[in-house]
Amino acid sequence: MLILGLESSCDETAAAIVTGDRRVLAHALAGQEEAHRPYGGVVPEIAARAHVEVIGPLVERALREADVRLSDIDAVAATAGPGLIGGVMVGLVTGKALAHAAGKPLVAVNHLEGHALSPRLADPSLELPYLLLLVSGGHCQLLLVEGVGAYRRLATTIDDAAGEAFDKTAKLLGLGFPGGPAVERVAKDGDPKAVPLPRPLTGTKEPHFSFAGLKAAVARAVGTASAADLAASFQQAVVDCLVDRTKRAIGRATGATALVVAGGVAANGAVRAALEQLAHAHDLRFVAPPLWLCTDNAAMIAWAGAERFAAGLTDPLDTLARPRWPLDPSAEAVRGAGV
Ligand code: ATP
Ligand code: MG
Numbered sequence: 001m002l003i004l005g006l007e008s009s010c011d012e013t014a015a016a017i018v019t020g021d022r023r024v025l026a027h028a029l030a031g032q033e034e035a036h037r038p039y040g041g042v043v044p045e046i047a048a049r050a051h052v053e054v055i056g057p058l059v060e061r062a063l064r065e066a067d068v069r070l071s072d073i074d075a076v077a078a079t080a081g082p083g084l085i086g087g088v089m090v091g092l093v094t095g096k097a098l099a100h101a102a103g104k105p106l107v108a109v110n111h112l113e114g115h116a117l118s119p120r121l122a123d124p125s126l127e128l129p130y131l132l133l134l135v136s137g138g139h140c141q142l143l144l145v146e147g148v149g150a151y152r153r154l155a156t157t158i159d160d161a162a163g164e165a166f167d168k169t170a171k172l173l174g175l176g177f178p179g180g181p182a183v184e185r186v187a188k189d190g191d192p193k194a195v196p197l198p199r200p201l202t203g204t205k206e207p208h209f210s211f212a213g214l215k216a217a218v219a220r221a222v223g224t225a226s227a228a229d230l231a232a233s234f235q236q237a238v239v240d241c242l243v244d245r246t247k248r249a250i251g252r253a254t255g256a257t258a259l260v261v262a263g264g265v266a267a268n269g270a271v272r273a274a275l276e277q278l279a280h281a282h283d284l285r286f287v288a289p290p291l292w293l294c295t296d297n298a299a300m301i302a303w304a305g306a307e308r309f310a311a312g313l314t315d316p317l318d319t320l321a322r323p324r325w326p327l328d329p330s331a332e333a334v335r336g337a338g339v
């Protein structure tokens with residue numbers, strides 16, 4: 001089985017080809033950091049235009065790299081949401097056009113399902129169900145992954161996502177954009193105990209997250225310590241929050257044999273190390289995808305497409321792009337935005 005995957009929900013345009021037996025034959029990716037850097041964050045209109053310019057050539061590159069023709073592809077998987085609507089539409093419309101031209105089915109993939117299933121692409125021995133900490137630029141959730149399309153949300157953030165907190169902290173510290181990798185780099189030379197910062201919601205019964213207060217505390221502390229000490233203290237606070245909340249969720253993750261972390265913040269070394277320790281303390285396997293598969297890419301979309309296609313799940317060509325699209329539609333809204 002050969003699946004072509006497309007991703008364009010934020011500021012990465014990507015095309016990839018994966019096989020049903022987990023081989024990544026090609027993954028082509030174009031970031032837009034330079035275009036957004038002057039603004040210190042992703043500008044939706046600029047992002048959409050940039051996706052239009054590069055998505056065609058990226059598909060051609062992926063087909064060339066994989067040494068296959070469009071007619072060899074069994075299905076086209078494209079991110080259909082959630083994300084910046086202009087960008088999502090570019091990838092989804094491209095996917096529809098390619099599927100139509102090739103006479104092959106379309107699989108409309110939830111970007112979060114791409115992140116959620118990416119560990120299964122990386123590790124064939126990972127068994128269901130597993131407890132997933134999904135930490136990215138727009139989301140911070142704990143999910144019990146029971147199967148393809150079967151996700152039970154145990155917790156979410158009541159305000160900001162963890163990646164958002166990294167990006168805002170980077171901005172406050174003058175480290176530029178994108179923020180996560182910059183904060184991690186600078187934190188290596190700092191003392192994580194140097195600046196006292198809050199750990200919002202830790203110790204509370206429900207395993208929800210909150211990062212708005214932490215970000216505000218960093219803003220107040222700017223100028224009182226070096227950027228390295230502030231970055232290290234901030235990163236430690238995030239790690240402590242993630243560990244405390246995940247520990248709480250482990251007790252509710254019935255049947256899970258593994259703790260899995262995915263999404264852009266899963267690329268952070270301190271986050272990975274702390275979660276690995278937590279998993280082992282609870283006799284759980286720890287699985288984290290390789291770094292390139294943590295941040296946005298099309299291989300995870302192609303893989304989610306492969307899993308859905310194998311389960312007989314395809315979508316009509318009039319499928320709409322969705323700016324919001326929860327993985328667990330039955331989960332109740334929690335106070336605050338973005339949940
Ligand atoms: P979502 O997946 O929620 O729609 P997104 O696609 O923008 O959002 P990802 O690409 O999955 O998010 O992740 C990007 C986020 O990950 C950014 O907030 C970025 O700062 C953060 N990030 C990336 N690398 C690191 C790192 N090494 N340490 C901490 N954060 C990181
Ligand atoms: Mg990005």
Ligand code: FE
Nearest residue numbers: 136264295296
């Ligand atoms: Fe993402």
